Amino acid sequence: MIRLTSEPIDVAAVLQSVQSPAAGAVVLFLGTTREMTDGRRTQWLHYEAYAPLAEKLLAELVCEVQKRWPLLACSVGHRLGRVEVGQISVAVAVSSAHRQAAFEAGQWLIDRLKESVPIWKEEHWADGTSQWVHPGLSPPIVGGGAA
């Protein structure tokens, strides 16, 4: 199951989607909106995606992870739009016969998702300002040309 959605992520459905009688292990990763980042308070996050490419890359990652580890099933869901503090932005679930594969595959998937899938996060700080997060782009340049 691969899903980009503006609805809250349904964790029970994600877990259900990787259930299998052949599974001895399920690993679920949830990314949740942290209240404090570098000493600043977050009010909410806003996520946006370039959907055609994001969905294709997620499908490729799900395909690739199943080649690298003996998985039974694998699901990825990413929330778009406004995500409040404590809410889930991303869910990755994998199932396998044995736990080592499930841990390694789950971590590989979320690592790859974070480095290559065209989804962006905008911090909405408690002080009323906001800022797109782009690793490697320095904030002063970014802020300088803001509309």
Add this chain to the structure above:
Amino acid sequence: MIRLTSEPIDVAAVLQSVQSPAAGAVVLFLGTTREMTDGRRTQWLHYEAYAPLAEKLLAELVCEVQKRWPLLACSVGHRLGRVEVGQISVAVAVSSAHRQAAFEAGQWLIDRLKESVPIWKEEHWADGTSQWVHPGLSPPIVGGGAA
């Protein structure tokens, strides 16, 4: 939260117990009853524990894991009694600000639980036979003296 229980494990409650506004990452591990082990079909598993020591060791592991990694919360639940194929026997959940700590801590906890906590699994095979599982004890010796 540390729990040995003969009731089905409530995954939503386990996840809830590690929720925190300071969390950016939650890792959940579920051990589930596999249908096939070494080519034999399992009908169900039966788990038993020496509760006073099991609960104390789980509490020590939860304490130790929080010293080793910067976690926000940590929960372990283990089911006792009969567990059908596909059902959950064990749940480990951890939350942390960043994902690396959550993955490492989750895996460490389930690895330690499996090697030191006095809980035992009895395979009930589809052919009607049953067998206690004790790593390092050879089955012929075990079977020889069975009542």
Add this chain to the structure above:
Amino acid sequence: MQLFAVARQVAGRPAIAIDLAEGATVADLRRRLAEVCPVLAPLLPAMMFALEDQYLGDGQPLPDGARLACIPPVSGG
């Protein structure tokens, strides 16, 4: 060309029309973008480009009328 996240914010619009000569590559696109929308210039070295559902390499020629997207460094998860 579609713009996302900080690129859209800086440009003040969600898309930009770009005229390119036949056989133009992604490298040509980068140069043309800096002329058409100078506020984007400081960001362009960090941007990737995609054609529908594929990332594009710098030397790759662009088909005529291609639906392009400008992809800033990602921060999902």
Add this chain to the structure above:
Amino acid sequence: MQLFAVARQVAGRPAIAIDLAEGATVADLRRRLAEVCPVLAPLLPAMMFALEDQYLGDGQPLPDGARLACIPPVSGG
């Protein structure tokens, strides 16, 4: 002494009463168990012993009237 899992199955009972001399250790307990319940003998090298909520080392002396548990290799999870 409480027995669990295969030890209970092999002994055919959930507990065994063991008389030990004062100052007896876990090593003495192992020897005495093999005499009292010979079917357990092949399993004993792999067994750990616990006193209430603590694992015991082999040389540790046992208190009088101690509530002991015999712990086979674990297989939880």
